[in-house]
Amino acid sequence: MRLVIARCQVDYAGRLTSHLPMANRLLLIKADGSVSIHSDDRAYKPLNWMSPPCWLIEDRNIWTVQNKAGEKLVISLEEILHDSAHELGAEPGLVKDGVEAHLQELLAEHIGTLGEGYSLVRREFPTAIGPVDIMARDADGASVAVEIKRRGEIDGVEQLTRYLELLNRDPLLAPVRGVFAAQQIKPQARTLAEDRGIRCLTLDYDKLRGTDSDEFRLF
Amino acid sequence: MRLVIARCQVDYAGRLTSHLPMANRLLLIKADGSVSIHSDDRAYKPLNWMSPPCWLIEDRNIWTVQNKAGEKLVISLEEILHDSAHELGAEPGLVKDGVEAHLQELLAEHIGTLGEGYSLVRREFPTAIGPVDIMARDADGASVAVEIKRRGEIDGVEQLTRYLELLNRDPLLAPVRGVFAAQQIKPQARTLAEDRGIRCLTLDYDKLRGTDSDEFRLF
DNA sequence: GGCTGGATCTCGGAA
DNA sequence: TTCCGAGGTCCAGCC
Structure with a gap:
């Protein structure tokens, strides 16, 4: 799992189109290739995301995430404030009761x-x-x-x-x-x-x- | 926004009950007090979360997040592998088109x-x-x-x-x-x-x- | 592969 | 506050 804090703007084109103006955000790149973009509020929902399977291409300060359906997430980075990677290992999985x-x-x-x-x-x-x-x-x-x-x-x-x-x-x-x-x-x-x-x-x-x-x- | 990578187990009791066995995960503590727990896959959904308004109490290696409805998330930390905090500033918000x-x-x-x-x-x-x-x-x-x-x-x-x-x-x-x-x-x-x-x-x-x-x- | 239905759904708007 | 409907719904299970 890679954690990046960066000043960025984001454009998504797929099932709809959306735009995020330039601001500081968390970029979460997971081991399965998925990418999500979080602001500093809301626990549940990222501002933007790409679900796996998808692929991230880093071209200088432009990151592009794409999937087979042709959906595309373009992240333009202005400044990287933090960048770290972590090995988490296997997830044993959530056990639920009461559904x-x-x-x-x-x-x-x-x-x-x-x-x-x-x-x-x-x-x-x-x-x-x-x-x-x-x-x-x-x-x-x-x-x-x-x-x-x-x-x-x-x-x-x-x-x-x-x-x-x-x-x-x-x-x-x-x-x-x-x-x-x-x-x-x-x-x-x-x-x-x-x-x-x-x-x-x-x-x-x-x-x-x-x-x-x-x-x-x-x- | 605070990012913690830790070996932990998590129990949730609220709308349902759930249990996460001990493993390494990302804990995301946001400025609005919300907490989410991510494994190293899936872009969209955290394993567990508490939406704001809610409150985190850190008592040694036991973190408890609660809200007014009485829902409770208990995180037992075994080892902290990373812990950093970041000021993100205001989120201008997502602009959508095509809904x-x-x-x-x-x-x-x-x-x-x-x-x-x-x-x-x-x-x-x-x-x-x-x-x-x-x-x-x-x-x-x-x-x-x-x-x-x-x-x-x-x-x-x-x-x-x-x-x-x-x-x-x-x-x-x-x-x-x-x-x-x-x-x-x-x-x-x-x-x-x-x-x-x-x-x-x-x-x-x-x-x-x-x-x-x-x-x-x-x- | 597609289709169905649940979800700690979340989130926003309106009454 | 509750109700109601949309959602890039996501996601698992079944066919």
């Missing part, structure tokens, strides 16, 4: 959260337009399609609506009801869902994760 | 792109569920709602469908037809749009921008 995939696992394990007598058909139930997060049957054996989100917004309701429309054309499954399950459901999404006869279910991640044997406590 | 806003401007200027005799009602036509990109009238004075995207996908068709549903309840406007305009329209989006009686229109950014007087050439 949507976990919610799906947990709800599948605790399918009774949907209601008494519910049973799991399968996770990632395949359809022509993509997999339904969870297919289940209620106590009477009727099909229920569940869409799971961490944050329930309108897009998720639209997604579930498309699935239901398709699933209800299958005489072996129909009628299929929908459940929109999320840790948090935005009011607009809830309104739209309920307008369409879709049940909303707020999930409590900690409670789902907490105990594998809640049922015991009932006795 | 959706420009398409909207250009199509409004060249409303005839929609067809002979079309006239502009207004851009950002307000509705209860958000602004319609462009409202126009055709040669016969009938209302036309236009949704503009750089890349036309299913979400955009759904968005326009919601607008049309609402607009058609207004007797002063109804009947309102829809046009889905984009630089590129995905086949699935086109199919869905046409199923719903929405016209698809592919926009040529360069042609729209190119000449203000194409009409002249017809003579």
